Amino acid sequence: MSTTVFFFLLLLSTSAAATTTTLASDVSALKAIKSAINPTTIPSYSCLASWNFTSDPCSNPHLTHFLCGLSCSGNRVTQLTFDRAGYSGTLSSFVSKLTQLLTIDLSDNKFSGPIPTALFFLPNLQTLILRSNSFSGTIPPAISSLTSIQTLDVSHNSLTGSLPDTLSSLTLTRLDLSFNKLTGPIPKLPKNLLELAIKSNLLSGYLSKTSFNELTQLEVVELSDNSLTGTIPGWFFLQPSIQQVNLANNGFTGIEILKPTDSNLIAVDIGFNKIAGYLSANFSAYPMLSSLSLRYNKLHGPIPSEYSQKATLRRLFLDGNYLSGLPPKEFFSGKSSVSGSLGDNCLRSCPTSSQLCLKSQKPSSICQRAYGGKVKPKS
Numbered sequence: 001m002s003t004t005v006f007f008f009l010l011l012l013s014t015s016a017a018a019t020t021t022t023l024a025s026d027v028s029a030l031k032a033i034k035s036a037i038n039p040t041t042i043p044s045y046s047c048l049a050s051w052n053f054t055s056d057p058c059s060n061p062h063l064t065h066f067l068c069g070l071s072c073s074g075n076r077v078t079q080l081t082f083d084r085a086g087y088s089g090t091l092s093s094f095v096s097k098l099t100q101l102l103t104i105d106l107s108d109n110k111f112s113g114p115i116p117t118a119l120f121f122l123p124n125l126q127t128l129i130l131r132s133n134s135f136s137g138t139i140p141p142a143i144s145s146l147t148s149i150q151t152l153d154v155s156h157n158s159l160t161g162s163l164p165d166t167l168s169s170l171t172l173t174r175l176d177l178s179f180n181k182l183t184g185p186i187p188k189l190p191k192n193l194l195e196l197a198i199k200s201n202l203l204s205g206y207l208s209k210t211s212f213n214e215l216t217q218l219e220v221v222e223l224s225d226n227s228l229t230g231t232i233p234g235w236f237f238l239q240p241s242i243q244q245v246n247l248a249n250n251g252f253t254g255i256e257i258l259k260p261t262d263s264n265l266i267a268v269d270i271g272f273n274k275i276a277g278y279l280s281a282n283f284s285a286y287p288m289l290s291s292l293s294l295r296y297n298k299l300h301g302p303i304p305s306e307y308s309q310k311a312t313l314r315r316l317f318l319d320g321n322y323l324s325g326l327p328p329k330e331f332f333s334g335k336s337s338v339s340g341s342l343g344d345n346c347l348r349s350c351p352t353s354s355q356l357c358l359k360s361q362k363p364s365s366i367c368q369r370a371y372g373g374k375v376k377p378k379s
């Protein structure tokens, strides 16, 4: 190729890029989105301050205008990724005109009002992150119209109401609705989920098989700090891909633990519930289990010695129950590398030379009452 031809082609390509004219309806949607934001909350250094419509949003290069906050492919806007500038206002429903959007990330700002329902009709949207704003209102059933969605994170907002049944038809792999004010039961969940996080809400009801049916890829479940009740069912820990479970700070009253044939379960936190009954040895049959907390429940009876012989176990918190008898001596043999606590129980002769026993046991009066006067915890 001759130098002249090369420069001609270069000129042609740069001028083509410079003249990209954003689709008119995308430009008007961007204008509407900016004007729904309180101008006094758009600092001069921010992305939105550089949105000056005297130039074309998608044309390159961006030297002074449209420096950040959006990306384009050709003449269409494909991403809205705002900086954490503290923008306050509402999200304009004109966002739905940006039909080629793949990603919306407005996290760590001060957007308020409802999530516009029109947004749920974006056919190509894969990632919707509205984390740490002040969005309110309910999650409408129309959310099922997000046919390409994979990641949905609306954690740390003020959403209310119950979760719609239509959630299950979504192609989501990651759902985070933690730190809202959502109520009601857990509906049937999307079957491609890898990560489910709805901690710190007001969810109630049981863990039902219908909700978790067919979730063969589910690895992480974070449902702590809700008002879930009933017995934690045995199938829950037998889910085929499950690795981490946090159900702490709920109102569960019982637990069923079945032995797995194979399992990748690594960490289980069920502390601060109301689980009564004996501590089953069956958790020790989970081959990878490394961290287990059942602290501050109402467990009675002995600590099965299987837990003290389990090589994978690194952290064990059983404090704050009514566990009785002698703790398994293997915990204190010097070979065990378990940390955690067995304190605040009704154990006999827990050696305070071990950090597991640093927190003292319950007063014998409380233990005698818990066992109807049949146990003398302190020898």
Ligand SMILES: *[C@@H]1O[C@H](CO)[C@@H](O)[C@H](O)[C@H]1NC(C)=O
Residues within 6 Å of the ligand: 052, 053, 054
């Ligand atoms: C937009 O840019 C033009 C020149 O590029 C400038 O004259 C104008 O003041 C800018 N408007 C705002 C609102 O910054």
Ligand SMILES: *[C@@H]1O[C@H](CO)[C@@H](O)[C@H](O)[C@H]1NC(C)=O
Residues within 6 Å of the ligand: 256, 257, 258, 259, 260, 280, 281, 282
């Ligand atoms: C332990 O698991 C077995 C087999 O899965 C089950 O039959 C048994 O009831 C469980 N025992 C306890 C105490 O949870």
